[in-house]
Amino acid sequence: MENTRQIEERVRSSGRRMTVQRRAVLAAVQRSRHHVTADEIATRVRATHPRIDPSTVYRNLEALEAIGLVSHSHLEDRITRWHRADVERHGHLVCRACGEETELPAASLAGFERRLQAAHGFRADLGHSAIVGICRECALVPPE
């Protein structure tokens, strides 16, 4: 991972400014292991900076994503989750019956991504949205 100076340089060279709020949001994402919601980030940020508005958190996540420092993906329907950009890319299988989620190594996605590239010239990012379906257990015994 880059150090603080390199990161700030990267922010500035994109024409943006490094504010207290932006630093706090970035730090909160970096401290989280995986997949946190914007709301969780806002809560963590407000623990030390109570006056930072949720809208500022959302705007900063977007800005940091544009710079390539954080990125987001979708596990359950409709919910956006954020993580630092340098975690290894991977996919998710989410069972629509029991909600269980399984991680999928990037290598398992690559074959289908290559197929889409070849057939449609489309560079797919299969890690961005979870793959929904029915897991092995629920296919046998649907949950009550």
Add this chain to the structure above:
Amino acid sequence: MENTRQIEERVRSSGRRMTVQRRAVLAAVQRSRHHVTADEIATRVRATHPRIDPSTVYRNLEALEAIGLVSHSHLEDRITRWHRADVERHGHLVCRACGEETELPAASLAGFERRLQAAHGFRADLGHSAIVGICRECALVPPE
């Protein structure tokens, strides 16, 4: 497609009731070709039944999905789109740069779905969420 009587029977045998509101929501989805948002459905329903509340529309879409008469998928991030359950299953490629969306026949999804089934016992539904990435044109010339 089933006729009205069969549909009503199916609703009742699931322990549900066939109300004016439910009929209106189902009809609105059935009249739409593809992929309408709940909000669009609510607007259409209110054209003839002005007192039907949006929450009733949402709850009915959920109920009708549980019965298997309608289903939903996700194209752009976060937006839920509804369609009648008997449209042919298919996938979507959505470009995150220009927003263009391409339909993908179910056959193009089947290979990867089989692979996931074999490797993880997971019955994936790749049509549920759009596949995001970069389209051929944007890979060459990113839009301004």
Add this chain to the structure above:
DNA sequence: TCTCTTACCGCAATGAGTTGCAATAAGGGG
């Protein structure tokens, strides 16, 4: 170090979807 442009902030309002609740009405049983 001071100035000045403008990126960014907090706030208030809005949009999409969800939830709790008291009132209503679907429809099976008598």
Add this chain to the structure above:
DNA sequence: CCCCTTATTGCAACTCATTGCGGTAAGAGA
């Protein structure tokens, strides 16, 4: 055909996320 249980409704309040706007402060240049 009426009764009674309870699924469903409309409404109001709420959640998560986004947007418009006037004021603030980052940081490049003098």
